[in-house]
Amino acid sequence: MANNESDTSREWAAQAYALLKQKQELKKEEEQLKEKELKEEQLKEQELKKEEEQLKEKELKEEQLKEQELKKEEEQLKEKELKEEQLKEQVQTQDFSNVQYDTEPKLGEFDDEFTWSAMVLAAQGKQVNEISTDEIDWLSKLRRGLEETRKGFVTELLDKLGDDPLTPESLDDLETLLIRADVGIDSTEKVIDSLRKKLNEEVVGGEEGIKFLKDELRGIIEKPIQNSGKKILVPQKGKLNVWLIVGVNGVGKTTTLGKLAYLSSKSNYKTLIAAADTFRAAAVEQLKVWGDRSKVDVISNQSKNADPAAVVFDAINAAKKRNSDLLLVDTAGRLQNKNNLMDELSKIKKIIDKKVPDAIIESLLVLDASQGQNGLKQAKSFAKSANLSGAIITKLDGTSRGGVSLAISAEVNLPIRFIGAGEGIKDLRPFNSFEFVEALLADR
Numbered sequence: 001m002a003n004n005e006s007d008t009s010r011e012w013a014a015q016a017y018a019l020l021k022q023k024q025e026l027k028k029e030e031e032q033l034k035e036k037e038l039k040e041e042q043l044k045e046q047e048l049k050k051e052e053e054q055l056k057e058k059e060l061k062e063e064q065l066k067e068q069e070l071k072k073e074e075e076q077l078k079e080k081e082l083k084e085e086q087l088k089e090q091v092q093t094q095d096f097s098n099v100q101y102d103t104e105p106k107l108g109e110f111d112d113e114f115t116w117s118a119m120v121l122a123a124q125g126k127q128v129n130e131i132s133t134d135e136i137d138w139l140s141k142l143r144r145g146l147e148e149t150r151k152g153f154v155t156e157l158l159d160k161l162g163d164d165p166l167t168p169e170s171l172d173d174l175e176t177l178l179i180r181a182d183v184g185i186d187s188t189e190k191v192i193d194s195l196r197k198k199l200n201e202e203v204v205g206g207e208e209g210i211k212f213l214k215d216e217l218r219g220i221i222e223k224p225i226q227n228s229g230k231k232i233l234v235p236q237k238g239k240l241n242v243w244l245i246v247g248v249n250g251v252g253k254t255t256t257l258g259k260l261a262y263l264s265s266k267s268n269y270k271t272l273i274a275a276a277d278t279f280r281a282a283a284v285e286q287l288k289v290w291g292d293r294s295k296v297d298v299i300s301n302q303s304k305n306a307d308p309a310a311v312v313f314d315a316i317n318a319a320k321k322r323n324s325d326l327l328l329v330d331t332a333g334r335l336q337n338k339n340n341l342m343d344e345l346s347k348i349k350k351i352i353d354k355k356v357p358d359a360i361i362e363s364l365l366v367l368d369a370s371q372g373q374n375g376l377k378q379a380k381s382f383a384k385s386a387n388l389s390g391a392i393i394t395k396l397d398g399t400s401r402g403g404v405s406l407a408i409s410a411e412v413n414l415p416i417r418f419i420g421a422g423e424g425i426k427d428l429r430p431f432n433s434f435e436f437v438e439a440l441l442a443d444r
């Protein structure tokens with residue numbers, strides 16, 4: 001190849017090379033661009049997919065949340081319905097302890113009395129929002145009522161015991177105090193014996209001694225209640241319950257019956273009163289006043305010397321017709337003699353047995369706490385002949401002999417069913433041994 005020729009060829013080749021190179025680079029650029037575009041597209045697609053997924057997830061979450069809320073609402077509704085049902089049931093068979101009165105007492109000061117009452121309720125497992133002014137009012141009344149009993153018993157007891165450990169001498173003092181407070185010899189001995197036993201085994205501090213004493217006293221009162229199998233006395237639903245209110249004259253039978261009628265009708269039991277004290281002229285009128293106050297009808301026979309059993313006969317007929325739950329029977333406290341009184345009670349019982357064999361009869365002995373040992377004697381003599389099933393202690397307000405309640409439980413083996421502490425319509429409550437003992441020893 002000539003030189004010239006070769007130069008041209010070289011140039012040509014270089015041009016071709018440059019061209020090819022350019023082409024190649026162009027292609028490369030093109031490919032890179034394409035690749036970039038592809039990548040961008042993929043990225044976009046990915047993002048789109050991601051967004052879609054997120055949206056889906058969000059929607060799913062929202063749906064789940066909605067479902068959860070719906071479920072929650074449903075559960076709340078069910079719970080509400082259940083509660084309402086329970087409440088209805090409660091209202092239907094009130095156990096007397098949470099009776100709803102028309103008027104609530106005025107809330108007093110936030111003082112020691114309130115604090116004590118609230119603490120007694122709390123100790124029985126009541127929640128803050130479950131406490132009513134009525135309950136506080138009653139406990140304050142009970143505590144005040146037992147003040148006189150406490151003064152002659154607990155104050156001295158605390159002075160004697162102090163914070164020092166118990167000694168055999170302090171037990172002797174305690175024995176005297178308990179007997180003086182009308183607790184009765186048998187129950188006093190029981191308490192002292194158990195304390196002595198404990199003292200032989202260990203050192204008992206003042207505070208612990210009081211706690212032990214409370215437990216012992218509560219045990220004595222609870223025993224007949226537990227033996228009876230009924231923690232609290234309420235009318236049995238679906239049957240006619242007949243409660244005979246018995247006791248010697250002036251102890252508070254009629255007043256107690258009036259308060260019971262109120263408690264029972266306020267607790268939604270269909271209640272009726274039989275005025276079977278036909279001995280005392282004013283008895284029926286007195287009962288009618290209570291009947292009006294508690295909006296309970298009184299069945300009576302105004303004719304002179306009417307037969308009490310005949311009044312009960314009429315009252316049972318009325319109770320059957322009205323489908324009553326509870327028939328409260330007021331009886332005479334004074335007759336020509338004691339035998340007449342017992343005869344009359346058994347005649348009344350016979351009539352009830354004959355007319356309503358499946359009636360649930362309760363013979364409740366009313367005892368005036370202020371009569372102390374005398375009341376105990378009455379209980380013993382009635383218990384022998386009148387087939388009693390329970391006791392009601394009245395006039396606990398302002399007596400120093402509230403301790404007699406313990407003697408009645410221990411020595412006559414009668415469950416105390418109600419206690420009265422005042423002449424007002426609300427001044428009667430189902431007996432609660434915990435509250436009673438706390439009130440009796442309230443200073444500690």
Ligand SMILES: Nc1nc2c(ncn2[C@@H]2O[C@H](COP(=O)(O)OP(=O)(O)OP(=O)(O)O)[C@@H](O)[C@H]2O)c(=O)[nH]1
Pocket residue numbers: 247248249250251252253254255256277280283332333334394395396397420421422423427
């Ligand atoms: N302070 C106080 N007085 C009461 C209580 N219960 C009744 N009384 C009063 O005791 C007196 C006699 O009450 P009644 O209910 O008539 O007694 P009773 O047993 O029916 O009497 P007789 O029918 O005569 O046998 C009345 O003045 C009542 O107000 C009470 O818990 N506290």
Ligand SMILES: [Mg+2]
Pocket residue numbers: 253254255277283330
């Ligand atoms: Mg009376």
